[in-house]
Amino acid sequence: MKIVGEKYARSDGVVKVRGEALYTTDLQFPGMLFGAIFRSPVAAGRILHLDISAAENSPGVHKIITASDAPRHRHGLVVDDEQIFTSSDITYAGEPIAAIAATSLAEALAALKKIRIEIDEITPIVDLHEAIDPKCRLIHQGWKDFGAPEELFRSNNIVGQMVYDDGDVDKILNGSDFVIENEFVAGRQYQAYMEPKGVVASYENGRFTVHVSHQFPFNVRDRLAKALGIKSSAIRVVGHHIGGGFGGKLDLGIEPFACVLAKSTGRPVKLIQSRAEDMATCPVRENAIIHLRTGVNRDGQIIATDMDVIMDAGAAAGDTPYLSSIPLFLAGAPYKSGRTRVRCRVVYTNTPSTGAFRGVSGTYINFAVERQMDEIAKVIGMDRRQLRLKNLLHDGDCFLNGQVLSDASILDEAFALVESRAPWTTTGKGKLRGVGIAAAVWLTNPLPGSATMKLNEDGTLGLITAATENGSGAVAMGLRQIAAQEFGLEPDDVLISMPDTDVAGYDAGSQGSRTTHVVGRAIQEASIELRSKIISVAAEVLEALPGDIEIVDGQVGVAGVPASRIPLSSIAIAAKSMAGPLVATGSYRTPAPEYNHQCATGLLFTTFPTLTYHVHLAEVEVDPATGNTTVLRYIVAQEVGKVVNPDGVRGQIQGGVAQGLGYVLYENLDIGTDGKYRQKTLEAYRLPIAGDIPEVEIMLLEHPDLAGPHGVRGVAEPPIVPVAAAIANAISDAIGAPLNTIPVRPIDVLDGIRWAQEVHPDRQV
Amino acid sequence: MKLSLTVNGRQESLDVEVGTSLLHVLREQLGLTGTKEGCAEGECGACTVLRDGKPIDSCIMAAHACEQSEITTIEVIGDSPDHPSELQNCLVESGGIQCGFCTPGFVMVLTALLKVNAAPTDAEIKHALAGNICRCTGYAQIIEAVIATAKTHQ
Numbered sequence: 001m002k003i004v005g006e007k008y009a010r011s012d013g014v015v016k017v018r019g020e021a022l023y024t025t026d027l028q029f030p031g032m033l034f035g036a037i038f039r040s041p042v043a044a045g046r047i048l049h050l051d052i053s054a055a056e057n058s059p060g061v062h063k064i065i066t067a068s069d070a071p072r073h074r075h076g077l078v079v080d081d082e083q084i085f086t087s088s089d090i091t092y093a094g095e096p097i098a099a100i101a102a103t104s105l106a107e108a109l110a111a112l113k114k115i116r117i118e119i120d121e122i123t124p125i126v127d128l129h130e131a132i133d134p135k136c137r138l139i140h141q142g143w144k145d146f147g148a149p150e151e152l153f154r155s156n157n158i159v160g161q162m163v164y165d166d167g168d169v170d171k172i173l174n175g176s177d178f179v180i181e182n183e184f185v186a187g188r189q190y191q192a193y194m195e196p197k198g199v200v201a202s203y204e205n206g207r208f209t210v211h212v213s214h215q216f217p218f219n220v221r222d223r224l225a226k227a228l229g230i231k232s233s234a235i236r237v238v239g240h241h242i243g244g245g246f247g248g249k250l251d252l253g254i255e256p257f258a259c260v261l262a263k264s265t266g267r268p269v270k271l272i273q274s275r276a277e278d279m280a281t282c283p284v285r286e287n288a289i290i291h292l293r294t295g296v297n298r299d300g301q302i303i304a305t306d307m308d309v310i311m312d313a314g315a316a317a318g319d320t321p322y323l324s325s326i327p328l329f330l331a332g333a334p335y336k337s338g339r340t341r342v343r344c345r346v347v348y349t350n351t352p353s354t355g356a357f358r359g360v361s362g363t364y365i366n367f368a369v370e371r372q373m374d375e376i377a378k379v380i381g382m383d384r385r386q387l388r389l390k391n392l393l394h395d396g397d398c399f400l401n402g403q404v405l406s407d408a409s410i411l412d413e414a415f416a417l418v419e420s421r422a423p424w425t426t427t428g429k430g431k432l433r434g435v436g437i438a439a440a441v442w443l444t445n446p447l448p449g450s451a452t453m454k455l456n457e458d459g460t461l462g463l464i465t466a467a468t469e470n471g472s473g474a475v476a477m478g479l480r481q482i483a484a485q486e487f488g489l490e491p492d493d494v495l496i497s498m499p500d501t502d503v504a505g506y507d508a509g510s511q512g513s514r515t516t517h518v519v520g521r522a523i524q525e526a527s528i529e530l531r532s533k534i535i536s537v538a539a540e541v542l543e544a545l546p547g548d549i550e551i552v553d554g555q556v557g558v559a560g561v562p563a564s565r566i567p568l569s570s571i572a573i574a575a576k577s578m579a580g581p582l583v584a585t586g587s588y589r590t591p592a593p594e595y596n597h598q599c600a601t602g603l604l605f606t607t608f609p610t611l612t613y614h615v616h617l618a619e620v621e622v623d624p625a626t627g628n629t630t631v632l633r634y635i636v637a638q639e640v641g642k643v644v645n646p647d648g649v650r651g652q653i654q655g656g657v658a659q660g661l662g663y664v665l666y667e668n669l670d671i672g673t674d675g676k677y678r679q680k681t682l683e684a685y686r687l688p689i690a691g692d693i694p695e696v697e698i699m700l701l702e703h704p705d706l707a708g709p710h711g712v713r714g715v716a717e718p719p720i721v722p723v724a725a726a727i728a729n730a731i732s733d734a735i736g737a738p739l740n741t742i743p744v745r746p747i748d749v750l751d752g753i754r755w756a757q758e759v760h761p762d763r764q765v
Numbered sequence: 766m767k768l769s770l771t772v773n774g775r776q777e778s779l780d781v782e783v784g785t786s787l788l789h790v791l792r793e794q795l796g797l798t799g800t801k802e803g804c805a806e807g808e809c810g811a812c813t814v815l816r817d818g819k820p821i822d823s824c825i826m827a828a829h830a831c832e833q834s835e836i837t838t839i840e841v842i843g844d845s846p847d848h849p850s851e852l853q854n855c856l857v858e859s860g861g862i863q864c865g866f867c868t869p870g871f872v873m874v875l876t877a878l879l880k881v882n883a884a885p886t887d888a889e890i891k892h893a894l895a896g897n898i899c900r901c902t903g904y905a906q907i908i909e910a911v912i913a914t915a916k917t918h919q
Contacts, residue, residue, distance in 0.1 A: 013857035016865030017872060018849060019799020019839035026798040192900050194803045194811055194866040243801070243866030244900050275804040471864030471901050647860030651902055655863065658903030682808040682898070690894040690904040 001553050003485040004644050004710050010476035011496065012241070012469065021241040024198040024213040025272050032200070033062055035261050035271035036108035037254065038098040038115050039281065040090045043124035043675025044350040047088050047117065052098060055114040060107030062265045064115075066098045070260045075226040077219075077251055078604070079159055079317040080147035081140055084227055084256045090119065091139055092315035092352050093676045094281035101261040101269050124350035124675035128289055128310045131157045131347045139315060139348035152321050153602050159313050160321035160346040162602035164328050164400055169341040172304040176295030180376045184292065186364035186724075186742040188312075188669040188677075189285040189662075191357050192687055195243020197282060198272035201258035208235045208259050213242040215249045215470050216509025217499045223252035228259060239499030245470045246659070247356030248282060250511055251318055276680055283355030284669060286320060287312045290327075290368040295338065300382045300390045305337035307368075309344040311361060314353035320346045323361045325605035330365040332400040333441040334411055334613075335373065335391040340400055342600075350675045356511070358656065359720040362442065363663060364742055370438040370725030371740055374732060384729075385424045385437060389415060393441070402596030403607050410703055411439060414615040414637040417699045421635050422617055428733060432622045433632070436729025437615065438722035444610035444705075444714030445512025446590030449519040450505030453483065453526045455534060455582040459554060459569030461489055466499040466507035467519040472716045473648035474515035481644055482520040482709050486527035487568065488553040505587065513714025516644060517610060518588050520709035525586025533582050534568070537575045541566070590707065610705055612713050613639040616657075616726040622734045624753055627746030629665055629731055634694050639701040641713030650698060652716040657696045660723020662688040668743050736760060770831050772797070773841040781828050788812045788823035791838060799839035799869050803898070810897030813870035814838045820874045822896070839869035842876055851917050852876060855910040863901030870897050875911055884915040 015021040052064045067087035074080035086095050098115060102108035125131050125139060139157050140146070152160040173179055200211040208228075214220050217237040225232040242249065254271055261269040273282075288311045295304035309327045313320040324344040331342045377384040392415075393408040418437070428435025452464040463483050469475035475496060484491045497503065508514065531551060538556040539546040542564060550559040557565030575582050593607045619633040636653050643649050666686040670678040679685040704711020728739050737752030737759075768781040772795060781790055786805075791797045791814065800823060803811030807825035814823045815837040843849040849857070852875055862868050871894070878885055878893040885893070890911050891904075899907065 009857045010860070010862065012865065013862050014849060014853075016862050016868050017853040017856050018843060018846065019801075019869040019872075020846075021865050022798070023801075023866060025802065026792075028796075192898075194809060194864065194898065194900055195801070196803075242864060243803075244864040246900070275806065473860075473863065647906070651860050651863060651906055654903035654905045655901050656903075659900070681806050682804045683806060687898050687900065688903075689891075689898060690908065691891040693903050693905070695905045696903065 001488050003481050003491060005642070007647055008477065008481060008491045008645060010473050011480055012476045023195050023241045023243050024200060024211055025195060027200050027211055027240070027270065029200065029202065029268040032268040032270055033101040033103060033265055034105040034108050035258055035269045036100050036112050037096050037257055038100065038112055040093060040095040040097055042090060042119055042121045043093040045090045045119045045121040047090065048120050049118040050097065051116040054116065055100065055111040058107065058111035058114050060103035061111045062101045063261060064098055064100050065260050065264060071227065071229045073227060073229045074146060075223065076317055077223065077319050078148065078321045079152070082316050084260065089141065092350055093674070094352055096257065099257040099261055101265050126349055126351055126671050126673060126675050128312055128347055128349065131349045132310060132345060139350060151602055151604065157348040158345050159317045159348055160324045160602060162324040162328060162344045162600055164340065164342040164600035166339045166341065169304055169306050169339050172339045173293060173295040173306060176303050177298045178296045178380050179293060180296065180372065180379055181293045182372055182375055182740055184290040184368040184371060184740045186288045186367065188287045188354065189357055189667050190279055190669055190685060191246040191248030191284065193244030193246060193248055196273045196275050196278040197249065197253045199255045199258040200268055200270045201255065201262040202268040203263040203266070206234060208262070210235060210237045210255055210259065211240060212237060212255065213240050213249070215242065215245040215468050215511060217466055217468065217501050218506050219250065219509060220252060220255055221501045224255055224259060227252065227256045237501045239468055242468060242470045245510065246358045247360070247511065250356050250509055251283065253282065275682060279685065280677060280680065281352050283318050283353045285357035286354035286361065288361065288364055290365065292368050292372050294372055294376060296376050296380055298380065300380060300387050302336060302391050303338035305331055305340045307331045307342045311344065311346045312351065312354055313346045313348055314351045315348060316353040318353050318355040320354060322605045325603050326361040327365050328400050328600055328603065329608050330362055330369060334393055334439045335369070335388065336393060336397065342400065351671055358659060358717050362721045363724055366438065366440050366721050367724040367728065367742060370722065371728060374729050375738060388437070388439065399608060401599045401607065403593045405611060407703060410613040410639050410701060411615065413701060414613055414639065417637040418615050418617050418635055421697060421699065422633065428619045428730060432624060432734050434620055434730040434732065434734025436618045436726045436733060438725035438729060440614040440718060440722045442612050442614065442718035442721055443512065443608035444517050444612065445514035446518065446592065446609040447508030447514060448587065448589035449507045449522050450585060450587040451519055451522040451526045452505065452583065452585045453523065453530050455530065455568060455572045457569060457572045459567050459572065460493040460495055461487060463494055463496045463523070464504050465496070465519055466501060466504035467515050468499050468510045470510040472510065472652055473645065474510060474716065477645040477648040478516035479519055479523060483523050486524065487551060493554070505585065513717040517708045517712050517714055518590060520712055521588040521707065522586040524709050525588060526584045529584035529586065530582060533579065533584060534571050537571050537578055540578065541571065541574050610708065610713050612718055614718055614722055616722040618726040618730040620727060620730040620734055622731060622749055627749035629749065631661060631694050631727060633697065635697045636719060637699045637701065638719065639703060639713065640715050641705045641708055642702050642711035643700060644712060649700065649715050653698050653719040654696045656719025657723055658688050658693045660720040661693060661727060664724035664727045664743055666743060766829065768828055768832060770833060771835045773838055783829065785828045786824055787826040787828045787831055790828045791823060797838050797840055801866055801869060803866065809867070810870040810874065811867050813873040813897065815873055815877055818877065820877045839872055842872055850876065852879060852910065852914045855913040856907065859906045859910040859913060861902060861906035861910040867897065867899045871899065871907060879914060883918055885911065
């Protein structure tokens with residue numbers, strides 16, 4: 001029976017379509033209180049006076065907690081620059097100062113308004129160039145004392161920097177036929193998961209139970225342990241359905257507030273963020289500035305590259321120190337960069353902190369690299385696609401870290417596939433129409449996972465894992481089908497537990513498309529053991545040699561004797577009076593590829609394992625009256641290794657392109673001089689709706705990865721990576737003007753049209 | 766203040782504070798958590814229910830404005846837990862569901878659409894969905910599910 005590669009409906013489809021799936025926001029517990037967080041109204045300053053007395057006497061209030069009665073350990077994912085509550089320095093608007101638990105949410109919110117605070121306000125630092133200046137006021141006075149890895153090379157407001165240098169880059173640049181220099185700017189993008197962040201925590205017998213809709217329950221456990229100053233085994237994190245995450249629900253969020261309130265009241269406390277609070281305070285994709293100089297020969301060969309990136313960490317580092325490594329990989333892929341220097345600095349500002357969002361910094365680094373390719377082509381008078389093919393990586397070429405890409409020639413195949421669907425020379429022609437192309441190389445996150453499998457007494461399979469189903473289908477389709485395939489069962493006969501850190505082995509969460517690849521492999525490891533146990537019981541029951549036993553379509557029998565087959569249920573029942581219940585476990589972590597350890601300083605993210613390859617093409621039409629862009633066609637060629645479920649793969653690509661389209665055309669959190677976002681509601685923050693998104697034309701390549709289950713590579717994260725570049729290149733082509741800022745707003749398009757008419761008055765627009 | 770309305774065919778008589786949203790009454794007072802709150806500002810459509818057959822954003826609908834109205838929520842779409850509606854089946858089959866948080870709202874809007882237009886075009890479906898945001902799917906498989914549902918009725 002072939003299950004992997006086939007269309008099967010997802011296991012949670014019916015409960016979701018009926019509204020029966022419970023998310024954290026739906027949970028109710030006896031005696032439950034409701035929490036709310038009192039946050040700083042300003043972005044920078046010092047608390048002079050805090051008065052909670054009126055709020056404490058407000059109806060329904062059980063408890064108000066401030067820094068004075070909460071744990072004050074410094075904590076953070078990479079740098080220990082966070083505290084549960086601040087008691088004096090304010091580093092961003094929305095920084096938590098107090099938390100309230102009340103009988104109802106309305107009472108908690110009413111009490112919130114009665115807290116009085118006096119703040120000695122100072123002008124927030126929101127500009128990256130200002131923040132990075134060594135003479136700038138420090139965002140964190142005590143930054144030197146924060147716990148952090150030494151290799152971050154922190155100084156003043158710089159919380160991490162990565163430097164790579166081949167040497168002589170300036171010399172080669174100066175000697176090249178052409179030097180193309182551009183600056184690219186990217187704004188912040190909000191994940192806009194449909195379920196705002198929430199948590200329900202309780203405290204009993206010296207342990208916390210924390211209910212979440214989180215992509216990475218074990219990270220919640222470990223980060224909470226550090227924030228609360230307790231051992232991680234004193235925390236149990238229970239996962240529920242997740243209303244979207246896209247990277248935004250990977251790090252610790254508002255869980256500590258619910259925990260301190262639960263402990264101090266002795267009641268379960270539910271804390272759900274409003275959309276406005278979620279938008280204003282949660283880590284979003286960072287804004288950045290990318291300065292790029294490229295030296296090119298007359299024949300189109302790139303011989304030198306100098307990339308300088310400044311990323312905005314906001315007021316806390318979060319995971320951004322890891323992201324400073326991404327430019328190293330993308331500066332030299334998918335195109336050879338020649339002699340190269342890459343510097344990336346991550347900088348504190350008085351703004352809400354930034355963090356992971358699908359594709360992370362890859363989205364805008366790819367934008368810079370691919371926009372630059374179009375600008376190079378224009379300057380040297382070469383076809384844009386030809387220039388790309390000329391500089392494309394091939395089998396055996398390396399990333400700048402020295403890691404070999406053994407199968408990079410897949411990129412050629414992907415370019416050819418796109419060409420077969422939309423011939424370059426005839427696509428995007430016509431007044432105010434344009435075509436753009438962009439390619440990318442991406443990784444599959446290698447972090448560890450595990451699976452426990454048991455053969456149930458009715459012949460079904462139990463799968464216990466802390467892998468999380470964030471909606472992608474990686475668990476509800478991918479893992480279920482991989483597990484079913486191992487025993488020839490129907491996917492409906494695989495029952496998967498919800499994540500629970502007390503129950504399942506460690507799992508590194510739904511990030512970087514890792515679940516199907518890594519946990520799928522762990523399932524295969526567990527299946528080897530479980531099959532061997534089944535066979536040894538079956539050999540006794542069937543009075544045959546273990547070597548002669550086979551498992552076929554959910555049955556066990558002697559090979560070559562179909563009449564001997566008995567159902568798996570009878571083996572599970574027999575095992576209870578023989579070796580005992582049939583349970584097995586498996587673990588996996590992708591081995592790190594070899595690389596040059598001396599290649600760079602500050603490299604926290606050292607390799608790109610389990611590679612995937614991507615070519616995207618966009619055809620657009622621009623409205624010269626409004627500056628609006630319509631994406632007429634969007635084509636994706638993507639290397640996936642092996643399709644596990646075609647509907648799942650398609651949903652990830654269609655959905656990833658939609659988020660990329662929103663990123664480049666509409667979405668932006670503008671930071672005001674007050675350090676706050678100008679967009680305060682979903683209405684102001686324009687998300688793509690059904691009418692905005694074309695049906696993506698998808699062409700898949702399936703070159704199996706040798707380590708992946710059935711050859712599977714990661715699928716879900718990368719479809720967003722080249723989208724901003726492909727669409728911006730198409731708009732630039734349509735109007736004849738460079739567009740080097742994300743998002744490309746209608747006003748930018750109109751300005752571009754005007755600029756093009758001034759520069760090329762003879763060009764018809 | 767008293768509020769009388771019909772929810773999913775049941776007459777309900779409730780004591781509701783003035784200014785309370787219909788969504789709050791449904792979720793917190795009647796325990797109907799299938800209807801979701803995504804934004805509380807009438808932007809995302811996750812809270813969509815039917816009032817007298819027409820889709821509304823329950824998060825910005827004052828409960829008392831629904832006095833004597835007939836409210837239908839996701840909980841009664843389909844015949845029974847084992848028998849979802851044709852549209853619901855098609856959404857599951859097409860892969861039009863990912864995280865599922867927006868899904869009840871889409872089901873309500875599309876159920877109302879199919880009632881007045883049994884065979885909507887692609888453009889008509891997109892128009893009907895202008896008030897519903899799905900962050901996961903990019904919409905294509907949702908639209909396909911509607912077209913597939915319409916085909917089963919032909």
